[in-house]
Amino acid sequence: MLHQETYHSVRHPVPMGFPRRSAASQERPLSEALTEVGVRHRYSRNSEIFGEGEPVENVYLVVSGAVRTYKLLSDGRRQIGDFHIQGDVFGLEVGDERQFTAEAIADSVVMVASRSALVSMANDDTSLAAELWSHTANDLKRAQDHLLLLGRKRAQERVATFLLDMAGRNRADIIVELPMSRQDIADYLGLTIETVSRTLTRLEDDEAIEIPSSRRIVLSDKRALRRLNA
Amino acid sequence: MLHQETYHSVRHPVPMGFPRRSAASQERPLSEALTEVGVRHRYSRNSEIFGEGEPVENVYLVVSGAVRTYKLLSDGRRQIGDFHIQGDVFGLEVGDERQFTAEAIADSVVMVASRSALVSMANDDTSLAAELWSHTANDLKRAQDHLLLLGRKRAQERVATFLLDMAGRNRADIIVELPMSRQDIADYLGLTIETVSRTLTRLEDDEAIEIPSSRRIVLSDKRALRRLNA
DNA sequence: CGACGGCTTGATCCGAGTCAATCCTGGTGG
DNA sequence: CCACCAGGATTGACTCGGATCAAGCCGTCG
Incomplete structure (x- = not known):
């Protein structure tokens, strides 16, 4: 079952959806699941959260502060892919290796959850599985808009x-x-x-x-x- | 269960993976599933396959020829997001509306499958579900590389x-x-x-x-x- | 109060865009 | 088979938007 939401409804609490089956299957199961299984962590301004090329272990939710994700060229030219603010989930990737670096823009508090824990939760929770996919799809949508901006x-x-x-x-x-x-x-x-x-x-x-x-x-x-x- | 593959191994047949459970759960279930449930369709050079803003109904696999996906600005400036050639799946989106237009670059043959059919197949086939997500994640990876190219x-x-x-x-x-x-x-x-x-x-x-x-x-x-x- | 980092402003430069001819080349018809 | 044609590609001359180089400015914090 596909369960589609806009980026905004994912980011901001919505009036308690229709509960299905279990408490975990509500309108925004991803950030909830992440909050449940995650650990609070603090990053100071300009500190690295993960680096390009590192193995992917965790998924993150911004509680406060802000985060940038970027890629570098060998001579230091930098392209920031996106900014993440309060309520945003970031660092959700499917492959083994980080495709970009994430850094705190300001002192930030972040929930850190293990990807494998989330993925195994998704095995018993269709709506969470759907939202994992949907979140990646939404990142893609933003990236495509950004392509148009940068290219044209x-x-x-x-x-x-x-x-x-x-x-x-x-x-x-x-x-x-x-x-x-x-x-x-x-x-x-x-x-x-x-x-x-x-x-x-x-x-x-x-x-x-x-x-x-x-x-x-x-x-x-x-x-x-x-x-x-x- | 996450099942990760590179873009290449998805695109090109690999020596028959380890079959699990059912015949559908092989190494590249997405293009196989798409080939099974899809219908062959021919598009002539420069014809539109779907347009930005249209409802999302189908998912496509390039059998021969090539396809471009793009966005336009109001004054006609165009940004092509990606090219798709033989073996590529394209048009897999999660939302209701097409985010970009797809056109045949040359006369092309394409398998067309209903998204809802694929999604319901994925309900009984974890590896297909994983590959749907994984495919979107791979599109995102390519888009991120492309951002670096266009921006820097x-x-x-x-x-x-x-x-x-x-x-x-x-x-x-x-x-x-x-x-x-x-x-x-x-x-x-x-x-x-x-x-x-x-x-x-x-x-x-x-x-x-x-x-x-x-x-x-x-x-x-x-x-x-x-x-x-x- | 001073200094430092981030931001703004100015002068100049340059890489890519624009405008304008050609130059293929692959396809057609005689 | 060959001449012609049309659309795509190349090349040239010139322009221009944004980059670079170089001062200053401002606000915050010690």
Whole structure:
């Protein structure tokens, strides 16, 4: 039985679904299962959670703070694949080896659960199995949107897309608190730090956004941003 | 039970694995299941197989020919997410709506199977269920490599990576037959057709490759290409 | 209050894009 | 069999968006 959910409904508690069979088969079994079997762990700013090439042992849930996942080229160029904030599950992979590195962006608290434990739970819980698959599928969906951004959007469009996406994640909606630095944003958007900075300034001049402080952006004209989103 | 395989072992027949329980539980149950329950269908060059936004009904296996999947921006800029050739499964998604469009690059023969049929088969066949997940995870892995390419590699590196990837897919290894046009390659690599063409010419001048005809590339110096691959 | 790290701004450069001809080459019809 | 044609590919000249290089600025924390 396929059980599909949007990224948001996975991330944010939803009003207690229809319980089936057991207590484990509710609307968001993955983060629940992970919370049940996982262990709380604290990572300080910029510390590595796992590294590319390491064996895959655990799956993670962000309790507080934020995490970046990225790949490096041999000369140090970095591409951040995604950011993970409170409520996000990350590090769920199927293969033996980590495909990327994960680091805490800020001091963070994370639940750490063994993948094999989750997978064996999924053997008796169809809805958990479905959500494991569904979570990977959702990561893929995000990656595909990101491909379009990196391959075909101009700097302004990239930044606008990024801001709208960040706004969609919190329920703050119009005020975006950025947990990450300009360098992180640049490496996520395939730009340089200078271009990110200039583009934000330009959007502020055009009155699409306000920047009360460098880590806080107010999306005062979302319509304008969406227009840029192509 | 997790059952992990590389993209290649999924794509190319492997010497009959260890049969478990039933005949369906072999080494590559997904393409087998798809072949069993699927219907052969022919698509002519440039015809659409499914379109972004349409409901997801089927899953596909390329029998012959080649397929591209892509997203468009409103002004027509196109980003190709991946190419699919003989033996590849594509169009396996978890959500309700197609996230991208699929088109035949050349006249192609494809097996078409209903997703719900496959999913219900997976209910009684753990190894099929595992491979459904594993297939999506593999698409994600490829997408992540592609993110690094689009976000951080220069034109020469992109083309070198592309050629090595294409070579890795066939077992031809050193002679690559390209089913797609320069425009397709450009839209896959986030470049223009002119840049792709110039870069290939440059690689030929540098004696990393030979181009006996525009659709056939000989990777005469793979080491040089790998060096470019960063 | 000073210093450091992160951010912004300015000046200049350059890799890839754009615009514009050709140049194949594979397919067609005479 | 050959000449022609159309669409794809290559090449050239020039442009431009974003990168690079280089100062400053600002806010936070000791």
